[in-house]
């Protein structure tokens with residue numbers, strides 16, 4: 001609920017009992033030295049929550065308040081006592097759908113018209129949530145990482161600073177080309193909404209993505225930005241990938257990632273990069289989703305002279321499995337290798353499976369209309 005990528009969305013929980021553990025307090029401040037303890041941003045980001053059975057009595061040693069009181073404090077509506085199974089089945093048939101929560105039981109009122117629903121995908125949600133001013137976290141860190149903030153989850157910042165990086169958080173549309181010499185690597189964060197609203201930022205980054213030899217790593221929206229800058233199209237999926245059990249197959253080895261292995265990942269996205277054959281010159285698919293064959297990662301090819309990669313899933317999870325958490329260590333090892341000339345964990349192409357074989361034998365690919 002605090003992941004900024006959920007901004008504007010009504011979340012329907014499939015687990016029937018929600019709120020049993022209450023909500024922890026996020027006692028560490030979000031400032032230049034820390035990014036909170038457990039929550040992913042300072043407030044609730046989703047537009048509303050739909051729960052089958054909300055727990056009014058909560059119990060956990062870190063709990064500070066109930067789900068309902070937390071929602072009330074943040075002015076976020078919630079509804080309980082509804083058949084979330086029925087709503088989920090509807091969403092599974094027709095895909096992600098505009099919705100609204102209304103109060104009252106007068107069924108004689110006419111059903112709302114299409115234009116009476118607020119459509120968050122029409123807005124540039126990234127611009128609403130991104131930092132307005134640059135700021136630095138852990139300034140004494142040895143590796144200087146710039147992070148373009150499309151709506152970054154706090155655990156991405158934690159995962160970088162825990163590994164010793166100094167992170168400068170920049171607004172999403174900042175002209176990074178002009179300041180890139182000051183940094184050892186660039187990170188592109190996750191973020192809410194339709195990535196094509198950020199096309200200008202993607203195109204602005206092209207000189208860096210084409211000329212810079214230092215590492216660039218993108219997650220989710222960040223991965224979509226890299227892909228759009230590389231010339232791939234982004235499309236809206238009928239069924240976005242959400243949840244903590246999305247299997248992805250690695251098509252190439254790099255750092256801790258081994259080609260041919262399936263990793264279980266945490267995901268939250270409605271858009272994806274469109275698979276095309278051939279891939280743009282100098283780029284290759286990195287991961288593919290085992291359920292729907294959508295692209296889950298791309299990377300620059302070994303002969304491109306660049307060191308850029310992005311993943312559609314969330315290696316930092318929070319919540320979810322930690323199968324791919326070492327991708328943060330890989331990123332910083334690459335940055336250190338570039339800066340100090342040390343040797344990072346290297347790509348082992350010999351373990352690779354045939355990419356085209358994997359793509360061909362995979363299930364049907366969902367393509368945008």
Ligand SMILES: NC(=O)CC[C@H](N)C(=O)O
Pocket residue numbers: 005189190191192193194195219220221222268269270271272
């Ligand atoms: N978690 C994210 O960064 C989501 C990216 C994008 N907003 C999508 O829905 O596809």
